[in-house]
Amino acid sequence: MHTLPVQAGIGLRAPHINEVRASGPRVAWFEVHSENYFGDGGPALHALAEIRQDYPVSLHGVGMSLGGADALDHEHLRKLKNLVARIEPAVVSEHLCWSAIGGRWLNDLLPLPYTHEALDIVCAHIAELQDALGRAILVENVSSYLRFLPEDMPEWAFVAAVAKRTGCGLLLDINNVYVSAENHGFAALEYLHNIPIGAVQEIHLAGYEAIDGLLVDTHSRPVYPAVWDLYERSLQRFGPLPTLIEWDQDIPPLDVLCAEAAKADAYLDVARQNAHARAT
Amino acid sequence: MPILMWPDRTPMPALRELQNDFAAALFTDREAWQRLCAHCAPTRREQGIAAYRRGVMANLANAVCSTYPVIESIVGKDFLYEAALGYAAKTPSQSGDLNAFGADFDRFLAIYAPTLPYLPDIARLEWLIQTVYSAEDAPPQDFSLLTATPAEAWGGLCLRLDAAHAILRSQWPVVQIWEINQVGYTGDFAVDFTRSETALVHRRFQGVVVTALGNGEEAFLQRLAAGETLAESMVAANAENAQFDLAQALQRFVANGLFRKAGATERPKTTASGATSPHAKG
Numbered sequence: 001m002h003t004l005p006v007q008a009g010i011g012l013r014a015p016h017i018n019e020v021r022a023s024g025p026r027v028a029w030f031e032v033h034s035e036n037y038f039g040d041g042g043p044a045l046h047a048l049a050e051i052r053q054d055y056p057v058s059l060h061g062v063g064m065s066l067g068g069a070d071a072l073d074h075e076h077l078r079k080l081k082n083l084v085a086r087i088e089p090a091v092v093s094e095h096l097c098w099s100a101i102g103g104r105w106l107n108d109l110l111p112l113p114y115t116h117e118a119l120d121i122v123c124a125h126i127a128e129l130q131d132a133l134g135r136a137i138l139v140e141n142v143s144s145y146l147r148f149l150p151e152d153m154p155e156w157a158f159v160a161a162v163a164k165r166t167g168c169g170l171l172l173d174i175n176n177v178y179v180s181a182e183n184h185g186f187a188a189l190e191y192l193h194n195i196p197i198g199a200v201q202e203i204h205l206a207g208y209e210a211i212d213g214l215l216v217d218t219h220s221r222p223v224y225p226a227v228w229d230l231y232e233r234s235l236q237r238f239g240p241l242p243t244l245i246e247w248d249q250d251i252p253p254l255d256v257l258c259a260e261a262a263k264a265d266a267y268l269d270v271a272r273q274n275a276h277a278r279a280t
Numbered sequence: 281m282p283i284l285m286w287p288d289r290t291p292m293p294a295l296r297e298l299q300n301d302f303a304a305a306l307f308t309d310r311e312a313w314q315r316l317c318a319h320c321a322p323t324r325r326e327q328g329i330a331a332y333r334r335g336v337m338a339n340l341a342n343a344v345c346s347t348y349p350v351i352e353s354i355v356g357k358d359f360l361y362e363a364a365l366g367y368a369a370k371t372p373s374q375s376g377d378l379n380a381f382g383a384d385f386d387r388f389l390a391i392y393a394p395t396l397p398y399l400p401d402i403a404r405l406e407w408l409i410q411t412v413y414s415a416e417d418a419p420p421q422d423f424s425l426l427t428a429t430p431a432e433a434w435g436g437l438c439l440r441l442d443a444a445h446a447i448l449r450s451q452w453p454v455v456q457i458w459e460i461n462q463v464g465y466t467g468d469f470a471v472d473f474t475r476s477e478t479a480l481v482h483r484r485f486q487g488v489v490v491t492a493l494g495n496g497e498e499a500f501l502q503r504l505a506a507g508e509t510l511a512e513s514m515v516a517a518n519a520e521n522a523q524f525d526l527a528q529a530l531q532r533f534v535a536n537g538l539f540r541k542a543g544a545t546e547r548p549k550t551t552a553s554g555a556t557s558p559h560a561k562g
Contacts, residue, residue, distance in 0.1 A: 035377040039414020042444065043486045063376025069296035076376045101299040105373035107343070107381070108336045110302065113319070118295050145328035147321040150292055183328075184321070212327045216335075 004029050004056050004090045004202065004242035006272075008264035011060075011246040016254045017047050025258060028265075029056040029090070031244050035063050037087075038079040048087060058091040058202070058244075059083060063105070066125045066139065067098035067112040077132055084133055091202060091242075093138040093171045094129070096122065096162065113148035114158040119165075126166040138201055139163075140171035143179040143208070143217035155180065156194040169201035172238070174231045175223065179208050179215040188230055192237055200238045205231060205264060206246040219248035222260060228267070235271035243268065290318055306333045307369065340368035343378040344385055348406045351389070351399065353461040363392050379414075383407055398452035398473065405454050408446040408481045409488045415444035418540050426542035435511030439504050440541040444483035447498055451476045455492040482538055489536075496521030500529055501538075509545055 007028035012020065020030070030051060037048050037059075051057065063076060084092055097109040112118045130136055141159055153161070163170050172195065181188035205228075207221025223231075223245070235241070245260040292298070298319060304312030306329070317325055344364035345352060352360045367388045373381045386403035393399050429437060448454065453475040460469055478493040480501075493501070496517035503513035510526075517524040533539045 035379065038377050038379070040443075041417035042414040042483060044414065063378070065376060069294075069299050073376060079377070098299060099376055101296065101303050103372075103374070104303060105376055106303060106306065106336045107339045107373055107376070107378050108332065110299075110332065113292055113295065113298060115292055115295070121295060145331040146325060148292065148298070148319050149321055150290075183324070185323075212330065213324055214327050214331055216331055 002056055002088075002090050004058060006240045006242055007268065008243045008245060008261035009056075009058070010254075010257045010261055011244055011248070012051070013248065013251055015251050016257075017044075017051075019254055020051060021047060024054060025254060027055065027258065027261065029058065029242065031058040031060050031091075031246075034059040034061040034080055034083055034092075037083050045086070052087050052089075056090045057087060058093065059087065059089040060140075061092070061094040062109065063099055063107065064094045064125075064129065065097075065099040065105075066094055066129070067096060067110075067118060067122045068100050068125075069098075069121060070100055070103065072125055072128055073100070077129065081132055084135075091138055092133060092135065093140055093202070094126075095142050096139045096159065097142045109142040111142065111144035111146055111148070112158070114151040114153050114155055115148075116152050119153075119158060119161055123162060123165045126162065126168050130166065130168065136168055138169040138171040140173050140204065141176050141180075142173070143176040143183075143215075145183055145214050145216065147184045154186070154194075156191045160194060160196050160199070163196060163199040170195065170199045171202045171204060172200045172234065173204035173206070174234055175204065175206045175208060175227050176217060178224075178227050178230055179217050182215050189233060192230070192234055195238075197238055200234075200241060203231065203234060203238075203241050203243040204246055205243060205260075219246050220250045222256075223263075228263070231264070232267055232270075235267060236274070239275055240268045240271045292319060302332075305329055306336055337365055337368055339378060340373060340381055341365045344368065344382040347379075347382050347410050348385065348403060350402055350406055350458055350461045354399065354402065354457075355393070355396070363389065366392060379410070398450075398454070398457065401448070401450040401452050401454050402457060405448050405450075405458060405479055405481065405490065408448055408479075409490065412444050412446050412481050412483050413488050415483065418442040418444060418537065421534070421537065421539070422541045423534070423539075424542075425544070429542075435509060435514070436545060437510050438507060438543045438545055439510065439539045440543060441501065441505050442482065442538050442540050444488075445538055446481045447478060447493065447501060448481065449476075449478045449498060453477045455479045455490055458490050480538075482536065484537060494521070496524035497529055500524070501533070 005028045009029035009031055010027050012030040012032050032048060037045055039045060061080060095109050098112060099106055099108060099110060126139065139162060159170065177188050177191050181191060205223045206219045207223055208215045209218045209220060243264045245257055245264060247257060301312040301316045305316045341361055341364035344367060345360055367385055386400040389403050390400045426437065453471060455477045456471055459465060478498045480491050480493045482489050499520045500513050500517035503516045514526055
């Protein structure tokens with residue numbers, strides 16, 4: 001099984017697929033949304049399989065509803081399993097959230113209450129998914145605009161417990177940590193310092209928007225300076241890690257995404273040098 | 281972040297209960313909204329619920345809009361988005377895959393835009409295009425049995441069709457309306473709305489092609505897709521069109537790749553995206 005290189009990758013979306021196939025840009029790896037390739041065949045799947053020949057690929061799911069009180073949707077799971085078998089991705093990841101209840105799908109990354117019950121449910125679902133796929137997955141912390149009360153633990157303790165109990169890796173979205181910290185008034189650094197070092201295997205970076213007094217994780221902007229700073233601190237704590245630039249709305253030209261990736265690569269180079277200096 | 285105590289000590293409800301209230305609150309159930317608020321930190325909770333409502337509705341509406349570009353070309357972007365929002369508010373999503381949302385948008389449009397009575401059939405056509413686009417891949421064409429069989433015995437053979445196809449019979453000129461709304465179309469824009477058309481939706485190479493089926497061709501293809509023999513299918517085609525030209529039809533559907541394989545009188549399974557699709561109604 002191949003792995004993601006410790007470099008910056010790009011979230012590959014439909015407007016750039018033909019350009020990537022035609023020009024073969026110098027991008028270290030690509031991540032795609034799993035559900036966009038759930039079809040039985042056709043050009044989209046072919047394009048992904050072709051790109052997979054030339055680049056490491058990560059499959060990032062947005063619809064498994066790991067934190068839902070409903071049972072996992074077995075049809076959804078079957079399609080993901082087929083896709084994983086077909087693409088043989090370096091990484092399979094999902095979100096630490098819920099998206100459906102009572103059979104109705106809300107198709108968004110909805111926040112969990114950080115309770116023991118929710119922890120039990122999400123861990124059982126992650127274990128079921130990992131068993132079905134025959135491999136460990138990564139789970140990503142989401143942005144949140146609501147905080148449930150009373151909670152049994154802070155978000156970071158919930159995230160750390162998920163990794164410890166299920167053996168899954170963590171996909172740490174730095175922008176999401178920042179957005180939630182600003183919305184709920186906690187210290188982003190405290191969050192990071194409570195995430196176990198060995199568990200984090202991938203980092204996400206994206207841009208948010210301020211709407212109605214809240215920061216909203218829109219993936220529609222460049223990465224903000226405060227998030228780059230938090231990224232730098234994260235690399236100091238967790239070491240250099242595969243890092244993804246995500247952009248899902250108002251998607252700019254591929255060059256803009258490549259420039260953001262190059263910026264992340266510069267941070268990764270510094271982190272590597274610092275890690276090397278500390279080791280010698 | 282300290283663990284906050286809830287001032288009135290209302291215990292957290294079971295996860296299912298909380299998520300039920302959350303979902304209902306997003307669709308403007310006032311009582312659920314109040315129950316949800318009772319379990320949220322008070323700072324900007326109304327804005328928080330509103331942000332999730334916007335996010336959910338935008339995700340659903342955008343999924344619909346991306347499936348119906350020809351509807352957008354006809355009615356405009358803003359009209360379609362408003363219609364998609366209305367549809368999303370009334371139609372529970374049944375899948376974690378947003379690409380699956382919007383299957384019965386045609387029925388919504390029939391009520392939402394009654395002054396454009398052909399719009400539902402265009403929506404049916406666009407849904408079929410999306411379905412066909414990601415249908416299973418076809419095996420290589422194999423007509424070895426056809427060439428090995430004397431022409432007079434062809435009537436007993438069956439033909440397996442590409443799974444990536446669908447047929448839509450419409451009382452409207454759906455193929456023409458679809459064509460003139462394609463980017464770069466430069467032909468005649470005059471549409472005779474009294475004309476009816478049956479559309480063949482078929483994936484070829486990197487995209488989906490929409491063409492009109494001639495009189496008798498639909499019956500011919502439907503019977504073949506159901507596993508009937510060439511002879512049986514031709515009888516059905518002739519019943520609709522006495523001038524049905526078998527040789528011409530065979531040439532067309534072999535050349536465009538719709539026919540994949542000649543076989544003995546086995547009954548090939550019909551496909552979800554094929555001619556028996558529940559969406560292929562007219």
